[in-house]
Amino acid sequence: MNPKNQLKYWMFAGFLSALFIHGWIQFNPNQWLSFLGNYPAQAEESEAIPLKNFNNAPIPDFEQITLGNLPPFETSGSAELPNGQTRSWNAGQNPSQIFTLGDFEAAFKLQKFDLNQIGQIAGIRIDVIKLSDFKLLETQNIQDLVKAMPQLLTKTLGEMPPIQEIVAQVLPPGWSPDRTLGEILSQNPQVQFTQLGQIDLSKYRLTQIPGIETVPLEAFNNWQSTPINGVPGLSRVPLSEFPNAPAPVGNMVALMDVPLQQIEQDRQKRVISGSQQEGFNVPCDKDCMHVELAQGGLQGALWIGKTQLVKGGFGPLGQLNSGKEPAGRHPFGDGFKVVVESVDEAKGTATLAMYFRICQRGMPDLGCSPYFLGPLPLMVVKEKPPIFVGSAAISTLESFRQTEALGLLNQILEKAKTDEIQVGDYLISRRRNLENGKGQLCLKKGDRELVKYPVQKTPQGLIKQVDKINLTQWDWQQIQFIYRNTKSLNALDTSLAGSVGNQDSLPFVSQIKVPLHPDLKKAWEYLNQHGWSANTQAGNDRIKATLEQSKGRLRVAEQQELYYKCLLHHQELMSAPNPIQLPSIQEVMKDLERWRKEAISAHYTPTQHQAINREKAADTQAEIAL
Structure with a gap:
């Protein structure tokens, strides 16, 4: 190649390469590669929390979620508690700074943890933790400590440097560090009322109170008031590792059909949201932002959003927030409530959020507040993809x-x-x-x-x-079948009646018998020979008598019943060999309904209304299938 042409060639190639690299950077490589594979549709691209699929619907991935990495509060708020304390939070503040162990006493049972268990799960070394990091100790006195850890009574003060310093502050000089704590307390009972917070706990390691790492949190006095971040490592424990871990309640999944701002008045009875106090079928008559669901038993059901306030909470704390909480559901248990925070009709999306509550059980038992601490963003769900709704009450x-x-x-x-x-x-x-x-x-x-x-x-x-x-x-x-076919059944019965002038002598369409479906016939003969299960024998004598009287024919409804009896027999004896292979019920019904129509058509000629063998056509089709 001519050197001059070669130079031009490389200059041109470099120019194209530069354009390619510029386009790659400018338009994001993910957009270039998006056609190479389908990515699971969860919610929106930027999620508030990690998600995973459950029955094809996005749910929180509790293996990756901790109380420390929950989204921050989006708004500020405060509450005056019946015991005179104030609980306040600011927008942007982490929930682990606000929530206490008592808030989750029943929901997560965090009080069952000890520090050693927490350290193993969170991956932290107990021997390097300072006593000051365990905020619970600041309000414990020696008496509280001994109740939680009776074994301390046999330890010498020299084995427990923090306790030794406390004793030194209370007693005059002259006592020996070789004396046990039990001996000191028996002679100086006033020592037991001294709080650990009177000394600088940051000077000591946690293990300098021997055995404290194996004591359950609930053994300490007033453990309920301890903030989550006041227990070393607790905010780093995945929710899936909690003693009572949050998990999907039930397995009901529906499709989010459409998010709407208002509700049609005639749809009020299909609401599946509310509260634990009012139930989860609370109608809404104004400000009814909601999502409408589709699929299965929840077809047309409505999940009302935060604009509807419902009764919540119980006990003295139940009066907080005027005793109200946003309508919602508990698809993952009592730890938090899932609420439709907002909807965007134009985009076809709904934003779900978490709301929490304040609890103070024990002595005194103040109950729990409504779920009003929030919102904490959960996820954005789109129109048509599945949404997990938890268990819907049978009622x-x-x-x-x-x-x-x-x-x-x-x-x-x-x-x-x-x-x-x-x-x-x-x-x-x-x-x-x-x-x-x-x-x-x-x-x-x-x-x-x-x-x-x-x-x-x-x-x-x-x-x-x-x-x-x-x-x-x-x-x-059967009701659904009758509804779908009412006009055709009514017209057919009328035309048949008019043909002979005697409606009473003619059977309804549903009463017309057709030959036993070949696959059902094989199953029937095999099971009669080898025996039915205990729960599927009922009604067999009636079916047998009908088959004998009608020369091997049954109504379509009777054959459908027989199909399910055979299916139930197989399900009850799953471990036994099963030579009977039934087609789907849809295939069987399609054959039976076709034969019934042909039998009806063959019963009368179109012009002369002359009766012929109405079962001949059905017999022919059954023989072909065999």
Whole structure:
């Protein structure tokens, strides 16, 4: 290559390299590499605390979180306690400076720790800690120390330099350091009332009071008032190592559907937030910032935010903050409350925060304040990804189901344009007496009454009371099926009835039998030959009789019941060999419903209304499947 051209080549290459490096620095290498892999979507990019995934939802990583590395307080505040003390905190202050051992007595049980355990977990050497670092000792007198450590009575003063100095301040010269503490106290009882704080504790190491590192914190007098940072190393212990460590309560995860500032009035009954005092189904009628959840049993549930204040706390401390705390939940136990701090409808995000409380149990027992110490930022969650909500009370979920069931029953009648409809064994009816302002919604299954919901109109408004609601999971599934298919079932029954002019002689769609599904037939024959489990034998005689009477046919609902019986048998005998491999219930139902439709179509010709073998088509399809 010509030397002059070679020079131009290298100059051009250098120019391109410079542009590349400039772009790399300017636009952040993470943006360049983002297409190379998917990163787990937790919350926002800059998290308040370390997070990890639990059931695909972000939760605090308690293995990395300590009371010392919690986010600082975002606002300042103070509280006058019933015992005359004041608890105050400033924005930016670390929580370990404010919280005391007593605040977490029931929640975390930090009082069960001793200094040796703390040192091992936190990775600190006990033998280099000064007595002055253990703030608890400043208010202990000799009597308190002896109650916590009776073995000190047999130690000589010379073995305990700090105690020796205290005795020297109280007694006149002439005593020997070789005397035991027990001997000194028996002859000079006034020594026992001398506090350790009267001497300079920074001159002594912790181990110069022999055995103090193995004494549980709760053995010391007034341990509850000791700040977290007054116990050496405690603020460095991961929350996962606490005697009663915070952990997910339950495993319920939902999707955050949408964050909103206001609430629709007809959605009040689906609230899952509140307090331990009022429960976690507290309606909100104004300033109802919230997030709406989706998925599973929490579909449409509302988690109200901090704008709603609810009753909290108990005992004398329960009067702090006017006895109120922001609405929220306790997905990780009683240590702190999780609150929806703010929502951004435009961005589709919600900010979650932690709120803590003040507790003072023991003697005197002042109870606990509402959860109002906060907010401490927790995380930002986005629209659509999963959010962990903890365990939802069975009563709350049942109230959701009750409301939904009543709504479905009423909508079934509305869709069918009637006040009474029967599908299979289920009879749904609605009675209304406009003259006396009474009404009643009922659901019966055969002779059994499953739902009874009377309504009475009064000058003060409607009186609504559910007298009875007793729905099994099976009943619930059938109601949902009827609701989804009400129009088609109603139209089909009407057309069939019109074809022959005698509705009473025709079965409802749900009563039409189709051949036993081939996979269910194999399972049925195998289990009849080799034996059913104890919990799955019930009802087999009825199924067997029906199959014999109808020449191997069952209703779709009966076959669905049989499917779950076979599945339950397998689950109860997991350790036993299982040659029966059932397809999914969706596949089985798809086949059965298709055969039923074909049986209906084959029952009448479109023009002549002539009856033919209504089961021929279903038989053919079953044979093909076999």
